Amino acid sequence: MTQVTTDQVPSVQVQTGSGVDPGAIDHALVQLRAVCAGHQVESVRARLTRTATPGGPSTVTGDATAVVRGRSVRVGGTGHCPRASIDQLCDRLAARLQALATPNRGSVTESTKARITRYSM
Numbered sequence: 001m002t003q004v005t006t007d008q009v010p011s012v013q014v015q016t017g018s019g020v021d022p023g024a025i026d027h028a029l030v031q032l033r034a035v036c037a038g039h040q041v042e043s044v045r046a047r048l049t050r051t052a053t054p055g056g057p058s059t060v061t062g063d064a065t066a067v068v069r070g071r072s073v074r075v076g077g078t079g080h081c082p083r084a085s086i087d088q089l090c091d092r093l094a095a096r097l098q099a100l101a102t103p104n105r106g107s108v109t110e111s112t113k114a115r116i117t118r119y120s121m
Helices: 024-036 082-101 110-119
Strands: 011-016 041-051 059-068 071-079
Touching: 011 024, 024 041, 024 059, 024 082, 041 082, 059 082, 071 082
Parallel strands: 011 041
Antiparallel strands: 041 059, 059 071
């Protein structure tokens, strides 16, 4: 019997708000796809918006929601330009995906069971 493996390429969508150069979309697509490679990511939606602070510099805020094995994972990043915002967002997404890939993450350990039992009496 032949075993066939396919790498799932996630659907990645990037939106830009007013004041953000649409050219940032290409950088965001490349970076998000690279971060998702090797993880069970079904889709990623990202949005880049520029916010102006009265009397201060404007910043670019990036928000992304990734669907990993049916579970939503949200991350955000800010920067002085779209590239900095995207890079910070991708660093945070990579850390969250790595944490989710760690075995026994989120499982109840024996010490947790003991604490739950002790306080529920």
